[in-house]
Amino acid sequence: MSNYSIPYHDIDILIPSQKFEVNFSYTSSQMPNFIDSMIMRLLRISPLSVKNIAKFLGMNQRESRIVLDQLITNNEVELQQDGLFHLTNKSMKYFTTVDSIPKVASILEHTHSLIYELTNFNYIAQKPDNNMYGIKLIATSTHAANSENIVRDRFQKQFYQLIEEDIITLKKIEGRPSIYKMGTVKKVKECTVRKSLDLHVDAQAEPQAIKVLDSIMSDELKDKTYQALGQSKKGNNIRDILNNLDGFEQLKLNQYFKDGRFLAPNALFDSINPIESKSSDGNHLFIGPCYSQSNSKIILNKIKESIAKNHQVSSIYWLAPDDVFWGKSLRFNTFINALGQIKTKQNTDLQLKCFLPMHDEQDRTSVNNYRKIIAKDQQKYFYGIKDGILDGNFELIVVKNEFAVIVLHVLDSEAEYLTSFPFGSISYDKQLVNGLVSLFEAWERPKDDGGISFGQMFKKHSQS
Structure with missing residues (x-):
């Protein structure tokens, strides 16, 4: 267990980058053809007559003269x-x-196209990203403004490294090429490059260093990443979570809090060492958001198992937490796609509704922020809802008539986790599941009937 490691959140960062078109000329050395090379090697030792050249090469004088005439034309041989x-x-x-x-x-x-990140101007050997589902870092204004000049200098210093790593493929030649003259270095477009952060804890729930950043070899990039995560992680929500656990007592989630602190080691231990009393009533302890790799697999399999057993699975409700870290991962997109593709036994689509907290119907800031994590072909699944439900700290996925997943997004200001720490449970208790379904249905009612949903989020906000 000493080497045990488990992800506690699923976060991607988007590194500010630019794509450049770099034009340059380079010198190369290559051998002349065999006959020309032999003649020049003979003449390098001593000047010769056409008769002697022909004799050395085993050619007649006419053949030798034809070759010599071409060398004279190339200004490589002269008759004195x-x-x-x-x-x-x-x-x-x-x-x-x-x-x-x-x-x-x-x-x-x-001419070659290259992508450079703008923190330390390392070239990035991967395709640019779609600029969604992640926490975007910000480049310094001086780097962005002077990027062409910086890349011109950096490219020349990295030239041989780029060749050795097959980033640049030049015409096959003998010998080592070298830059003869730099041409234009032109910024083609702004882009981002995605890096998935390995946010892990050890067996004692102590956070581990982010190893993936070492591959970039940029202290500035590391600093910007830690700074961005630190600015996003604000406050302590443990008291608010405890105040909203009424109705969820059977999940026993309150046992993971004491004296205003989150007992992450206890939660981690129970997640990897299920207790019989818990497993018998259908509960399973999650670490991480619903869309993390392991959690999403469990949820999707449970839905498919229910359908395979001819259960009447028709609707899936999903309440997002009001957590800045939520949805900032490509796996969020993957999970939504997977949910949207599930078919019932009658080969019809499940009704998927994901509710996103926003202040009111005119909250364009929230709409535009959500647009950065939700692809156009997925927008039909998303609905706005009045913020403040369960103080914005709960993530709920409810499959009608089947099960409910309750994940708490914990912020412990005294802990050293770089983000919120999501953890929760899955329950098959019909009373709890039906109670949550009733809540969602009540939220969807018209305003004059106490409803707090604003309808489809992007239907009224097609323009950013």
């Missing part, structure tokens, strides 16, 4: 007054020593 053929100043430079093989220097043009 002594009647002998000599190398020119140009071809003499092809040799490093008297007995070396001649290498012809060429100047070739090349």
